[in-house]
Amino acid sequence: xxxxxxxxxxxxxxxxxxxxxxxxxxxxxxxxxxxxxxxxxxxxxxxxxxxxxxxxxxxxxxxxxxxxxxxxxxxxxxxxxxxxxxxxxxxxxxxxxxxxxxxxxxxxxxxxxxxxxxxxxxxxxxxxxxxxxxxxxxxxxxxxxxxxxxxxxxxxxxxxxxxxxxxxxxxxxxxxxxxxxxxxxxxxxxxxxxxxxxxxxxxxxxxxxxxxxxxxxxxxxxxxxxxxxxxxxxxxxxxxxxxxxxxxxxxxxxxxxxxxxxxxxxxxxxxxxxxxxxxxxxxxxxxxxxxxxxxxxxxxxxxxxxxxxxxxxxxxxxx
Amino acid sequence: xxxxxxxxxxxxxxxxxxxxxxxxxxxxxxxxxxxxxxxxxxxxxxxxxxxxxxxxxxxxxxxxxxxxxxxxxxxxxxxxxxxxxxxxxxxxxxxxxxxxxxxxxxxxxxxxxxxxxxxxxxxxxxxxxxxxxxxxxxxxxxxxxxxxxxxxxxxxxxxxxxxxxxxxxxxxxxxxxxxxxxxxxxxxxxxxxxxxxxxxxxxxxxxxxxxxxxxxxxxxxxxxxxxxxxxxxxxxxxxxxxxxxxxxxxxxxxxxxxxxxxxxxxxxxxxxxxxxxxxxxxxxxxxxxxxxxxxxxxxxxxxxxxxxxxxxxxxxxxxxxxxxxxxxxxxxxxxxxxxx
Numbered sequence: 001x002x003x004x005x006x007x008x009x010x011x012x013x014x015x016x017x018x019x020x021x022x023x024x025x026x027x028x029x030x031x032x033x034x035x036x037x038x039x040x041x042x043x044x045x046x047x048x049x050x051x052x053x054x055x056x057x058x059x060x061x062x063x064x065x066x067x068x069x070x071x072x073x074x075x076x077x078x079x080x081x082x083x084x085x086x087x088x089x090x091x092x093x094x095x096x097x098x099x100x101x102x103x104x105x106x107x108x109x110x111x112x113x114x115x116x117x118x119x120x121x122x123x124x125x126x127x128x129x130x131x132x133x134x135x136x137x138x139x140x141x142x143x144x145x146x147x148x149x150x151x152x153x154x155x156x157x158x159x160x161x162x163x164x165x166x167x168x169x170x171x172x173x174x175x176x177x178x179x180x181x182x183x184x185x186x187x188x189x190x191x192x193x194x195x196x197x198x199x200x201x202x203x204x205x206x207x208x209x210x211x212x213x214x215x216x217x218x219x220x221x222x223x224x225x226x227x228x229x230x231x232x233x234x235x236x237x238x239x240x241x242x243x244x245x246x247x248x249x250x251x252x253x254x255x256x257x258x259x260x261x262x263x264x265x266x267x268x269x270x271x272x273x274x275x276x277x278x279x280x281x282x283x284x285x286x287x288x289x290x291x292x293x294x295x296x297x298x299x300x301x302x303x304x305x306x307x308x309x310x311x312x313x314x315x316x317x318x319x
Numbered sequence: 320x321x322x323x324x325x326x327x328x329x330x331x332x333x334x335x336x337x338x339x340x341x342x343x344x345x346x347x348x349x350x351x352x353x354x355x356x357x358x359x360x361x362x363x364x365x366x367x368x369x370x371x372x373x374x375x376x377x378x379x380x381x382x383x384x385x386x387x388x389x390x391x392x393x394x395x396x397x398x399x400x401x402x403x404x405x406x407x408x409x410x411x412x413x414x415x416x417x418x419x420x421x422x423x424x425x426x427x428x429x430x431x432x433x434x435x436x437x438x439x440x441x442x443x444x445x446x447x448x449x450x451x452x453x454x455x456x457x458x459x460x461x462x463x464x465x466x467x468x469x470x471x472x473x474x475x476x477x478x479x480x481x482x483x484x485x486x487x488x489x490x491x492x493x494x495x496x497x498x499x500x501x502x503x504x505x506x507x508x509x510x511x512x513x514x515x516x517x518x519x520x521x522x523x524x525x526x527x528x529x530x531x532x533x534x535x536x537x538x539x540x541x542x543x544x545x546x547x548x549x550x551x552x553x554x555x556x557x558x559x560x561x562x563x564x565x566x567x568x569x570x571x572x573x574x575x576x577x578x579x580x581x582x583x584x585x586x587x588x589x590x591x592x593x594x595x596x597x598x599x600x601x602x603x604x605x606x607x608x609x610x611x612x613x614x615x616x617x618x619x620x621x622x623x624x625x626x627x628x629x630x631x632x633x634x635x636x637x638x639x640x641x642x643x644x645x646x647x648x649x650x651x652x653x654x655x656x657x658x659x
Binding site for chain 1: 475
């Protein structure tokens with residue numbers, strides 16, 4: 001598959017934007033300016049952005065708490081992300097939900113929950129819905145490797161396989177479920193071998209190479225769209241920050257982090273684009289300036305936005 | 320036995336009242352809603368080829384096809400979650416849980432995904448989860464439970480438990496047309512034991528509205544589900560004792576129709592609650608608390624509860640009968656309260 005220049009630049013842009021948003025969230029969190037917890041996906045940008053970019057309008061996407069930046073290519077405004085973390089009424093949840101648990105069904109983004117991978121079955125259901133309504137869409141869901149030990153993972157993959165649904169299941173193997181390393185989570189070396197149990201296509205890919213992620217997910221998406229059924233993709237990466245903002249992750253050996261720092265998905269991709277002449281120094285500067293302004297505007301929007309009104313506390317529990 | 324389809328045709332032809340069992344009423348509601356709205360589909364274990372463990376959906380697969388009557392693998396979390404996903408993308412799934420006891424296998428999807436969705440995302444989740452509940456069939460601890468109280472403690476869910484064929488049909492239609500997740504407890508003891516005339520025309524019963532099944536002067540008896548019949552039997556017997564019972568059938572457990580309860584208690588000044596769920600934190604606790612709160616000064620006696628004890632539902636007939644509130648227990652409690 002040849003990825004054209006426009007897509008290559010977009011992949012680059014959204015990874016940069018996502019990282020800038022997360023860096024800003026972290027500094028606001030450390031300054032105590034936001035009430036919300038933070039869940040950072042630093043180091044995993046290639047998976048979230050690459051997979052999200054492989055989707056089309058009308059497809060659904062179910063991020064986990066660590067995949068917030070996957071929403072950017074699907075059209076989520078960074079203003080919404082900051083408003084959400086500030087608990088402001090201008091956020092998609094109007095201050096009812098915290099951190100990265102926001103979504104927008106008009107953009108196909110589910111407002112997911114903390115329990116993982118609860119949106120694997122839900123996404124299988126969206127895929128069923130597309131199939132029943134003879135719509136050309138597919139459903140993509142993210143999970144960490146830790147949550148693949150839960151029953152929801154098994155039931156969703158079994159369901160999607162038995163009914164041959166247009167679904168793509170992406171597992172980000174970032175080596176740790178909170179503090180628990182993979183070898184204490186499962187006996188298999190690769191999560192993708194679990195696909196065998198469902199007679200499903202499964203593969204393990206380099207999760208820090210965004211072109212590999214984009215192309216692999218695109219292939220799975222196309223496969224699902226053409227009625228050939230679901231795919232499980234394990235993208236191997238490393239969680240470069242703690243589980244959440246308060247976690248200094250002292251349980252991760254420094255050598256491991258050092259090894260993965262050299263594999264940074266953005267640095268390596270930028271060098272590659274520069275080397276092949278797709279990206280110039282001037283363009284990098286321009287992208288940096290644009291992102292800085294976008295983030296500044298989004299923070300200002302969140303800070304200036306009103307909080308929800310107490311009198312609206314009990315509204316909207318029901319339709 | 321004729322299929323539901325034949326029965327529908329028969330009722331259409333005759334254009335008159337047709338006696339239907341509680342089970343047939345539910346079956347008819349499903350059939351008519353599937354005919355009315357192409358977005359409605361059914362999913363559950365053994366509902367297609369087999370027609371459902373209780374035969375509620377017998378004949379449905381042949382008529383509606385496998386895109387609308389879906390036999391799911393044995394995975395409650397999987398197909399409840401999938402139904403939620405389908406509801407969020409434009410369809411109106413009706414899930415059958417084979418026995419209400421198994422609904423706990425899908426608990427997390429119901430309480431964390433479906434129930435909390437609208438409050439945070441303003442997206443409707445039009446899903447109905449039908450769950451045959453209740454004891455009396457010698458079915459033991461895992462095929463007899465009444466789990467309605469669990470779900471009444473979860474904001475975002477509506478909980479319905481009809482006690483008659485007429486109410487079951489009308490409430491199931493309302494549930495299917497509702498944009499919120501509705502847990503629909505159908506009492507399996509009533510399936511083939513209770514029959515009544517149903518109107519031929521389309522009708523619905525509003526969710527959240529109790530029904531005074533019998534007007535009386537001395538005691539307000541609040542009940543639902545299969546206990547409605549035993550409460551009515553008790554009321555018949557109490558007439559000869561000179562005790563006039565007002566029987567309120569809640570029909571919907573959440574949202575609770577507090578106004579109907581309070582209006583009745585203000586009139587009678589005495590209240591008792593009858594349910595077959597266990598006692599502690601059952602619906603009776605909530606009803607009693609509301610009465611104590613809103614009608615305290617009208618009360619002329621303690622608020623009594625007739626319920627099952629706080630134990631699992633036992634199997635052996637002698638134990639199960641002792642577990643379930645019986646007409647005698649209701650008569651006894653009502654007499655005591657009357658004489659208080």
